[in-house]
Amino acid sequence: MVKNATPHAPAEANAPDWSALVDYSASLDCIHCGLCLRSCPTYELTGRESSSPRGRIHLMRAVGEGRLEPDAAFGEEMDFCLVCRNCETVCPAGVEFGAMMEHTRSGLEDVRSRSLKGRFLRWIGLRVLVPNRLALELAASSARLAHQVGIMGLASRILGNAVPSPESQPPIPSRRERRLLPQRTESLGPQLEEVYLLDGCLMPVFLGRVNRASAQVLSALGVLVKAPREAGCCGSLHAHNGDRSEAQRLAKAMIAAYGGAGDPAPIVVGSAGCGSHMKEYPGLFEAGTADFAAAEAFSARVLDWTEFLAARLDRLRLAMGGTEPAKPGLAARLGAVNGVATWDAPCHLCHGQGVRDEPLAVLDAALEAGAMERRELHESERCCGSAGTYSMTHADASNELLESKLDDLETTGASLLVTANPGCQLQWEIGIRRRGLTVRVAHIAEVVAANLD
Ligand code: SF4
Ligand code: SF4
Numbered sequence: 001m002v003k004n005a006t007p008h009a010p011a012e013a014n015a016p017d018w019s020a021l022v023d024y025s026a027s028l029d030c031i032h033c034g035l036c037l038r039s040c041p042t043y044e045l046t047g048r049e050s051s052s053p054r055g056r057i058h059l060m061r062a063v064g065e066g067r068l069e070p071d072a073a074f075g076e077e078m079d080f081c082l083v084c085r086n087c088e089t090v091c092p093a094g095v096e097f098g099a100m101m102e103h104t105r106s107g108l109e110d111v112r113s114r115s116l117k118g119r120f121l122r123w124i125g126l127r128v129l130v131p132n133r134l135a136l137e138l139a140a141s142s143a144r145l146a147h148q149v150g151i152m153g154l155a156s157r158i159l160g161n162a163v164p165s166p167e168s169q170p171p172i173p174s175r176r177e178r179r180l181l182p183q184r185t186e187s188l189g190p191q192l193e194e195v196y197l198l199d200g201c202l203m204p205v206f207l208g209r210v211n212r213a214s215a216q217v218l219s220a221l222g223v224l225v226k227a228p229r230e231a232g233c234c235g236s237l238h239a240h241n242g243d244r245s246e247a248q249r250l251a252k253a254m255i256a257a258y259g260g261a262g263d264p265a266p267i268v269v270g271s272a273g274c275g276s277h278m279k280e281y282p283g284l285f286e287a288g289t290a291d292f293a294a295a296e297a298f299s300a301r302v303l304d305w306t307e308f309l310a311a312r313l314d315r316l317r318l319a320m321g322g323t324e325p326a327k328p329g330l331a332a333r334l335g336a337v338n339g340v341a342t343w344d345a346p347c348h349l350c351h352g353q354g355v356r357d358e359p360l361a362v363l364d365a366a367l368e369a370g371a372m373e374r375r376e377l378h379e380s381e382r383c384c385g386s387a388g389t390y391s392m393t394h395a396d397a398s399n400e401l402l403e404s405k406l407d408d409l410e411t412t413g414a415s416l417l418v419t420a421n422p423g424c425q426l427q428w429e430i431g432i433r434r435r436g437l438t439v440r441v442a443h444i445a446e447v448v449a450a451n452l453d
Contacts, residue, residue, distance in 0.1 A: 330370025
């Protein structure tokens with residue numbers, strides 16, 4: 001694969017110029033210290049330097065210098081990365097690995113050859129289903145029916161890893177459960193402020209109840225919640241998977257849907273992966289352009305749901321009962337048999353957005369009001385293996401990562417696992433069901449909302 005192992009060797013005469021495929025100048029930020037290696041889940045799995053952040057940056061740099069062809073082996077190593085961004089948290093040189101990986105994956109799409117089936121599935125997933133509510137709803141209804149009549153296994157055999165085996169699929173709730181948020185949820189009591197709340201694309205399909213819990217809590221805090229129908233997919237899956245042009249189109253649509261550059265209302269997001277991407281919209285556009293300026297203004301308004309709540313903790317405590325004694329019914333309402341909860345930090349909340357204290361402040365307030373206890377999960381910031389479409393494209397690696405997280409969960413003795421990202425929530429639910437544990441998985445908004453009942 002490596003054409004010339006000499007560092008900084010000039011490209012061979014007439015060799016194709018791959019330099020635009022990678023962000024070469026960003027790759028030079030890496031000082032090769034290796035501090036990121038132990039934080040990288042794929043390095044932990046394989047022990048291979050090429051599957052580590054430093055190794056991947058080395059490969060990108062070699063491509064940028066014309067010493068390495070972006071061949072199939074290079075593409076596989078880039079795809080094997082979870083883009084969990086744990087390496088960014090520990091990197092002393094401030095390497096922005098997630099942005100570098102998205103740049104590389106986008107460049108790879110221009111040169112890599114995919115099978116007809118691979119291209120078709122990618123087109124169906126990224127261009128037809130995810131950005132189109134009607135198509136998504138049709139697919140959800142069909143998949144639910146297929147589950148009910150027991151032919152999902154057949155679909156998974158025909159389409160391979162594009163459709164996970166039935167036991168690795170999250171259940172699709174009823175149509176009523178899949179309904180979108182109302183376009184306006186009025187505040188309970190006097191209106192103190194107003195926000196937009198992201199409905200999302202896949203969130204209503206699998207976890208509409210989480211969106212409703214998020215809106216219910218905001219409303220109880222005197223917030224008018226707006227959820228315009230025009231706001232659909234944020235484009236994070238597209239950026240993550242190298243479909244930059246569609247990611248740009250979807251970002252522009254989102255910016256327009258939430259009132260454009262002149263609207264000051266905060267945009268509250270309950271999905272850590274979406275929020276992380278929406279905070280980084282400017283990276284999709286060329287600096288100095290009107291799109292870049294609009295993206296900057298938009299991203300400054302984006303807040304994770306826990307960030308918004310943590311800044312209003314007094315109001316939240318009042319809504320949950322104020323100085324009244326703790327209400328022990330919370331554990332029963334959540335189905336947490338022993339009253340012990342634990343928190344698993346989504347990668348795109350802690351590593352992607354640097355949001356760590358806020359969810360714990362909100363969760364502890366909710367657990368305290370409900371007379372529940374929180375225990376630490378070992379390495380709570382380590383990836384659960386969900387990572388967007390990774391659990392489908394790299395099912396074995398994803399499962400291996402999840403199994404080790406499940407071991408850690410068992411040592412806590414918790415009967416409630418709390419998180420704040422739909423992909424992680426579904427991944428945990430699948431793993432817990434498979435292992436036969438008596439543990440309920442909940443989004444943090446569901447825990448808070450259960451205190452309002
Ligand atoms: S993003 Fe995650 S999987 Fe990818 S190199 Fe960094 S730590 Fe490893
Ligand atoms: S920690 Fe940062 S600078 Fe050090 S090897 Fe990893 S990516 Fe490079």
